[in-house]
Amino acid sequence: MTHSDIPATGSALARLTQALGPDVWQKGLPPVERWNPPYCGEIDMRIAADGSWHYMGSPINRPALVRLFSTVLRKDPERYVLVTPVERVGIVVEDAPFLAVEMALEGEGEDRQIAFRTNVDDLVPVGPDNPLRFEEGEHGGVKPYVKVRGDLWALVTRSLAMDLIALAEERDVEGQKLFGVAVKEGFYPIAAFVDPGELS
Structure with a gap:
């Protein structure tokens, strides 16, 4: 992932990206099943039925960013969440992720x-x-x-x-x-x- 792929500072996506660290790709898949950070509510992110990812109503057109967030996606009993060591946020999945x-x-x-x-x-x-x-x-x-x-x-x-x-x-x-x-x-x-x- 390059610097240009990182969302604007202060956004929910930026927080998640920064929590994962710059060398996330070298680590393989993160151990999301072992992470249990506090639930911080939902963010305005949706995975549409056609597999496209959307943030605040707009498609995420950066494949590297979509791949990054797909590695920290987890299905909890109540909802789909994106998980980092420090926070857990809910997202909407219309069909399969x-x-x-x-x-x-x-x-x-x-x-x-x-x-x-x-x-x-x-x-x-x-x-x-x-x-x-x-x-x-x-x-x-x-x-x-x-x-x-x-x-x-x-x-x-x-x-x-x-x-x-x-x-x-x-x-x-x-x-x-x-x-x-x-x-x-x-x-x-x-x-x-x-x-x-x-x-x-």
Whole structure:
């Protein structure tokens, strides 16, 4: 992150940026699950359903700044928060905090491996720690999500969702016929057969 990426002094974003320190990128992901600073209320920040971040009604157009704040995002039981060692502030997330924008696929069936890249450049291999889940969309279609970390999920974009659901197959799981996606070390059921053309 360069100096030009840092918001104006005195803003809520500036406080958060300064609390993280200049070498945050060299440290890897901050240990937000271990931080328990006081809750300082909400700031006017929103992650829209399309994955874009907004502050005080305006889009944040600096990718480096969005990536920075994505590393200190956490889902508490009551709300999504941005966390530093010294404060915790609430933000609004319209759907999922991240989007899965690229999918890599290797192998088939029991040997299949699937990995996603998110819009903030997290690399997420599907597996026990990063499962898939499928929810019903507003118009009766299916919305797939992949767990990124903690209780933070990425919504799979519509075009990738169609490719993902095209991999689905029917299996007998504990005496019940389920339609889902098989990945090495797991099978992720979809509630019912859905034509990819019906995705919301």
